[in-house]
Amino acid sequence: MTFVRRAALCSLLVAITVLASSSTQAQSSINWDSLQKEAVELFVQYLKIDTTNPPGNETRAANFFAELCKREGIEHQVFEPFPGRGTLWARLKGDSSQRPIILLNHTDVVPHSPEFWSVPAFSGQIKDGFIYGRGAQDMKSVGLAQFMVMVALKRAKVPLKRDIIFLATADEEAGGLLGAGWFAKHHPELLGKAEFLFNEGGSNMVDQNGKVLAVGVGPSEKTPAWLRLTATGEPGHGSIPRPNSAVNRLLRALNRLLDYSPAVQLTPVVEQSFKALAPLLPPDLAAKYSNLREAIKDPAFARTLESDPGAKALTRNTISVTMLNGGNKVNVIPPVATAEIDTRLVPGEKLDRWIAELRDVIKDDSVKIETVLAFEANASPIDSDLVKAVADVVQRRYPGAIISHPVLAGFTDSHYFRVLGVHSYGFSPFVAPGRELGGGFHGNDERIGQKAFADGVKFFYDVIERLAK
Ligand SMILES: [Zn+2]
Structure with missing residues (x-):
């Protein structure tokens, strides 16, 4: 996927909510060192499951999560509408005073070329601080992190206002019709009129010194x-x-x-995404990003902007x-x-x-x-409680970082849920400088930094707890 910049409304960052004392108690009952270690071990096991699509065989991944759900006593169900193409649904019940949150992830991965890999793609090897495997970025890391959030909430008996629904789906890499598309169409009742959904498609900005500049919450x-x-x-x-x-x-x-050359079409969500980045830019450029509609009338600026193929793709x-x-x-x-x-x-x-x-x-x-x-192409609002929850946690965890709102040039399974009225966002909990984050998205030697992964589990937990407690 290709990401581009967006704008964070500074006002979102103003309200810093300090964790209530009850929340601190729940947190204190979680031993994070051991939970993060367990997350790495389970992630390695998950990476060993070959779910290359085609053909998929995602039932293997669905069964992997089903076994873990059984162990944890988490309500769950595996659906296999097409042979081998399983999808897992699991739920932690809240008190229903607020609408559910869906944690969406796809279990299939794209094919790889073994001759270009330095380790076998389904070995889950850990080397020089990186965890290797097809899916390490896209998106078994996010899926496993989401799952561990659910496990941590369950074990700590955190009282929830919202159901947490974990959905590990097949077939995203081929369009998702046999996975998320099938589920959204045939089992909307199991989504409980969810209000929010977290999915892949987020991107964060961290400078070379490790200072976090922006955490992305992608609305469209x-x-x-x-x-x-x-x-x-x-x-x-x-x-x-x-x-x-x-x-x-x-x-x-x-x-x-x-x-x-199709005409420039600035949509509000793209304007917002540029505007959100303005605080990170030098003043002259910041002024232009803050008002892209005006700025793009200047042919010199338009040429500069469009020399970036990613930016060009978002404006037409x-x-x-x-x-x-x-x-x-x-x-x-x-x-x-x-x-x-x-x-x-x-x-x-x-x-x-x-x-x-x-x-x-x-x-x-x-x-x-x-x-x-x-x-149908829809956008989710950038002033929702979900965005505020992320902003609160970011402000505590990464003071000074902005919330950006990347619009993807590519697409994910989120559209299946946006049309049902679920506000859906691209979000990555992994925040680290490029050299520590890993890489190989759809490429060779796909890997993620072990520390970035483990830290991401905790970051994701803090966000979900903030939103659901
Ligand atoms: Zn993906």
């Missing part, structure tokens, strides 16, 4: 509009060219799309041509040619409007446009 993401273009034309022998062949029509259509719809299919013999002019294009829409954009815009660009009604995959 761009949405995919994957489209298939189909051109038809008269087939024939390659020796007699046909100007309006299927392939030629398709190429003309694609060329028009490649030459086309984008088009990437990714798949082409024409004839299968060099001397045959085929009757049909297709292309698939990965277009991404700014939050709030309407699919029908966008397709109409593309039709105008292509200027050839004989080229059909079909939707392969598209979701």
Whole structure:
């Protein structure tokens, strides 16, 4: 996923809530050293489970969590709507005076190329302070941290106002239809009209000296509009060219799309995300980020901003041509040619409007446009109790850090829940300078710093306790 900057409303940072004394008691009954050590051990076990998607085999991960739930006496259920593609649901009951919180994580991981790894990808090896394994970043680390939060709350018998629902789902790396999508559609009753959801997609900023500059609470993401273009034309022998062949029509259509630059569309959530970063910038740039709508009218600033592909992607719809299919013999002019294009829409954009815009660009009604995959793009509010809870904990834990509101250029499973009215946020509890955080997201030698991971379990606990107690 690609992250970009956002704006934190300073007012969110003003209200610092000191932990109530009862909270301190609950905390004191948790032995954090031993819980963090246990978290690392369980994380290593979890990383050893191969849930490469395809094919997935996420039932293995669901059963792993189910066994742990049994041991802890936590209510749970494994669903396997498709063979091998299990999803686990678990719940800690609160007193229902407030609506539930969902801790969402996906258990599948992307494939890897063993020849580029220095350790086996499912060995869970710990080396030089890093825990290695496919999923160490994306996102078994977050999933296990979420689970340990639930375990800690249960063991310490923390009284909760809200149910805590832990959802470890299959299939996110292939779009989530068999995991989070299936669950949200078939078992909304088990979500208990949740108010909030934590998911992947957060990003934090820490300088080289270890000073925490920003903790991200991501309220939104761009949405995919994957489209298939189909051109038809008269087939024939390659020796007699046909100007309006299927392939030629398709190429003309694609060329028009490649030459086309969709207009800048600043959505409120993207403006907020830039504005939140202003406190971290030198005054001249801070003024521009604080009022992006005005600043972007200056062509020099717009050029600078758009020289960053990540920033550019957030301020407009984008088009990437990714798949082409024409004839299968060099001397045959085929009757049909297709292309698939990965277009991404700014939050709030309407699919029908966008397709109409593309039709105008292509200027050839004989080229059909079909939707392969598209979701509604929603945003969650940045002044919610969840954001305030994170801000409170951050202010105590990392004084002076701001709350940023990254909007993802990519997408996660959060959209399945935002359409149900659940305010959903990207949040990473792992806060460390890059060199201590690890890396290899979807790449080689995926790893996370052991200390960053262990600290993250405690940080996440503090946030959830603040919000649910
Ligand atoms: Zn992920």
